[in-house]
Amino acid sequence: MSVELDVFVGNTTIMDKEVFQLWLNGYTVSDAVKVRIEGGIMEECEANAEVLLSDTMDQYRTFQMCERLLHHPAKLSNQLLFQIPPDRQAMLIERYYAFDDAFVREVLGKKLSKGTKKDLDDVSAKTGIMLKSCRRQFDNFKRVFKVVEELKGPLVENIQQHFLLPDQLGRDYAAIVFFASNRFETGKKKLQYLTFQDFAFCAGQLINHWTVGAVDNMMDDMDVDLDKEFLQDLKDLKILITDKDLLDQHKSLVCTALRGKTNVFNEMEANFKNLSRSLVNIAAKLINAKDVRDFFIDLVEKFIEPCRSDRWTSIDVNLYLTHYTNSAHILDTFKHHGVWTRYMGVIKSCILRIYH
């Protein structure tokens, strides 16, 4: 004796948020039923396990049928098969495209390729996120990447428009796409302390200030690629460390401004040349794609770690970078004010964000 077929179809598609989440998390039907039973829903609604199983199966089937629509969220609103109220549609999309921070940290900056996908079982084992869910999240990244890769115009807006994502989620995806296309290294041990939101913030800075779209919205190419011209110009900043006079002058200007304002003044004074050299070298190397990948590792190794070992507070770092940036403008022989501001603005906010 067995139920051979069991379906429920409503004129308005009924979708249970809780079951949807279980489905997204990669639970099997029977596991989902267990979780629901533990949640106490049976007592609440006078149901039995049989009813719960039937409902869960039915919901899972509905989600599976909806999934192909969720791959193209814009279709969800003008498809005819499921009548879903707009607020429900928004919920489905948002939750479907939501991702786990633990997971995204693992794949951030990696090439969204088949190879990476194959390694997802390791990621799953490491993060404790079910493989099914990892695959969904990975596929989401890849899908968004593929769609916006070809598009012109601002990255965040493109993502929001095509995938109908809420503001924050759209920004996060922009960061993921940006990292994936520039292949920033994020997995090194030294970078482990950084959260996805740290990287997302930095990505936002880079997108807003260093890409082609940042200067000219009408440009054909868009936000994914860094502005090559700008990177070229960054080489000119080398003068700050190669010209001995300029370096000394810069140092004295900064030290004058800092004196008495911080407890680590001596360390600052002692390290000035090293730090300045590091920052300018990072700038000068960015023209090489390989060095772009190491951008974050360089920042951490060359700037953050020395500061940290000298026990600078983030207020100290802020103070130092502010004066370091401003003083350069006063140097008479230094001519590259535009590039310097554009470079240091981003560097400063990135360092401040990841200095913790």
Added chain:
Amino acid sequence: MPGKLKVKIVAGRHLPVMDRASDLTDAFVDVKFGNTTFKTDVYPKSLNPQWNSEWFKFEVDDEDLQDEPLQITVLDHDTYSANDAIGKVYIDIDPLLCSEAATVISGWLPIYDTIHGIRGEINVLVKVDFFNDLNRFRQSSCGVKFFCTTSIPRCYRAVMVHGFVEELVVNEDPEYQWIDRIRTPRASNEARQRLIFLMSGELQRKIGLKVLEMGGNAVVGYLQCFDLEGESGLVVRAIGTACTLEKISTLTSASATHPSNSSPSKDMKEPVFGEEAPGIPLSSGPPTPLRVQTFSSFSPSKSYSRQSSSSDTELSLTPKTGMGSGGSAGKEAGPLKALLRQQTQSALEQREYPFFTLTSFPPGFLLHVGGVVSARSVKLLDRIHNPDEPETRDAWWEEIRQEIKSHAKALGCHAVLGYSESTSICEEVCILSASGTAAILGSRFVQDGPLDTDYRLSRQPLVFSTGAERVEGDMGSSASLGFEEVAPPGCGFCHIPYDELNIPFPAQLTYCYYCRRFKVPDVLFTTIDLPTEANVTGKGCLIQARLCRTKKKAQGEGNATAISNLLPFLEYELHTQLMNKLKLRGMNSLFGLRIQISVGETMLLGLASATGVYLTALPSPGRIQIAGKTPSDITYEQHISNMQKKINDTIAKNKELYEVNPPEVVEEMIGSPIPEPRQRSRLLRSHSESSDEVTELDLSHGKKDAFVLEIDDTDAVEDIHALLTDSPMPPGFYSCNTEIMPGIQNWTSAIQMFTSVRVFRLNNANLTNQGLNKIFSDLCENLLKSLYFKLRSMIPCCLCHLNFTVAVPEDELIQVAVTAVAMSFYKDQTLENGRQSGDKTLIKAITENDEQLQFNLELNAESSSSNPLSSTKGLSDVSGSHPSARAPPVDYSSFADRCSSWIEQLRLKAHTIRRGSVKTTSSLEKASPLPEGRSRSLQSNRSYSGSSVTVVKMTPLSFIPGAKITKYLGIINMFFIRETSSLREEGGVSGFLHTFIAEVFAMVRAHVAALGGNALVSYSMKECVFMENPNKNQAQSLINVSGDAVIFVRESELEATSVQPQSAATRETSNGGDGT
């Protein structure tokens, strides 16, 4: 050449990829009507082609316009090989042929393929330039309106109800033609779909002709069914009720027309008048009540095996109406001629079939109800002489109808209401069933014959002889209004139509517990909806009797005989089960009774569903007593007393749940000798004076006879088991299978229509009847439980129009399909005695969310204290303290006066609540438009503007709560086949059927939207056949759906002033959260 059909193909979207190489499609469209075909250009390399074609014009006969569907095929152009079909769209252009329905079909319609399902959408424009042909000999019937709704549609008024129309067409089933062996499944499915479209069109046209002949302009309660007979053919048959309808102007409706269209909830009808026109109880029935031995209100089933003709004993008295036999052609002209010939006799008597497919009626239509009449017959399909001709089936149905008619006669009734016909086919055996409710009708809507005046004449003296002043007032008013405003009594329909000395079946008669003047039976079973004016105590509930009987596998005649022999027992047991369950709920009547008997190779399934109600007019049911035959030992006694206790507890619990607490007053009346009319009215008066004291519940069952179940009987054990295994509904849920749920009126606008299908496999073949019964019963119970769980977010909620269909698709399979609508209601506004506290229900304040609940509670408390009419004894109170309440003209003003202060309170309250949260819209006073109503309408106008798809509500009911139907756009009647040979890949049987049903819904919604509508009412899924062959990885399913496409407007969006004086409350929800 009276019609020009114009079609324009605009665009396509979401097309499937047909060319793997380019991931694109080169689509073009084939537009075909009749034998003419047009083609669009190929739109290369796009999944969203923009054809923007010219207008394709078809010049056709109106006959073809009615019969043929417009067929649109989307294809992929292929230079080297044959073009591949992407899918098809069939468009029924019938709605465009009627001036009052839709004028254009325009919108995105899903492109459907029987193998792949929906494959993208196509945007089309269809128009008809139509020149009506006035030729008397025409074969077309354009302009006749069709409604699935089984009541007078809400924006129409019935001028005349002409009566029964039926038609039947037969064709060879393409699936069984020789060519099917060589063609693809797709071609075969498409041939079938197209044929059924054609046959439905033809059927509708032929019925339309009959309607025109009868002088009508519409068919209401149109019920079309398919019989897939297999080898012997494919039958499409339809029945309906011919009417002459008149459109009510919707805008300024201060006119005097009766608000039959006003609003769904009965509380918006005019208040019940305490005493009513007594009707024509004794003088009006058919002149000679027949002494026929029929048992109970059920008629025994007649089973005919193929050869024995219908010479059954009891029916020898069947009156012949002069036009006994004859083909369909003969029938058409029959009634009219007969009428002319015999003018002295009643119009109804002369009709061949005084049947009505309606289930609810305009006021004054229904006078008395006799009971359920049904007839069944078993036929062998392989013995049809001329399978391609309709004669044999016509004769079969004629036999059944005659039997129904004679049963009705036996109950002293001249008409059958809520009439329906159905079949169940298994191999070559076919069970034909028909059932309805025997009744006596008022003369008003029935063919105007001399009878009309007879009624009036006989009526007046009778009324005045009662001598009671109140009655006089009532009759005066009704007379002055020329029968327009006579509301039928709240109890009149319960009064027996038959002669009490010649009761056709054993029944206990008592005096009506409401009016005390006429006899009523102890229980009443009907197939109709609860009349809106009926006096009901408490709420109703769904009652189901389920039965499964094994049957030996047999062939041909032997099989038919076996089934015939089983049928009466099956019906008897279903009846007993219904009766027991009814008593267990402390109720005394059933409405919407539908008994379905389904035949399989090794079993017979019986499922009876109905809505139990406590009619105030009927006596309260006796209790159920269990008796053991051999009281031998103590444990046995104990067992019995345990069970007895359980049953008593359940009854008490149910009474509380359904709020069945009839007043105890009745007792004093029972023993009293039959009083003369004068005495009776006096008695009633005295009773009403003392009524306030008697309010306790009747839990004792007093002197009533108990219903004894003897436990020695194995059947009884089974019965008791069935009684007690029905699990109660979870709190917050109610269910019924009728249009409206007695006791609940304040619906929110949140509705959710759904279909659920389950197939159960019986693995061990050797099951006993009892075992089978339990499995079947559990299957239904579990299904209901799942529904409650699924819909828990809608609590408090009522599942309305719960329609179960059972089938035995294969040897060991049981299939149950349910279609229903879940409707939320406002709990704290439930007015327990809604009906009786007449004016209280005229006003309603409705909250939307929890924030306002507080206010509501307050309001309720206030209303019950401040309102003089809120006592539970509405009847006597109304008649006692407000004698004017029975004279409608005076009545409204007086109600209005009393209510106005109340409204003021409401309004004050409303202003203190946050912006627009309360919608107390009253239209009692025409001069007081409410600002709230106006401002709300602006806000809530287009809640779905964000999405490009029109939200289309679907409901099996004839109304949308909180909304007014402003236009009927035409009937939707669609038939789809879906087949797969990759069952596993599509998610197994469940995945396959789930997708298919969702696709059918989508296509229905799209067609409604293309007609310009936003809802489908009276929706029903008439056929849902599912066949699988898991070994071959194949499955096939057929679904037939129908309904009326309509435009509705939220009542809050209508101007408050334009609502009719009698209707009052409006409601709505402001946000799109309810989007169904």
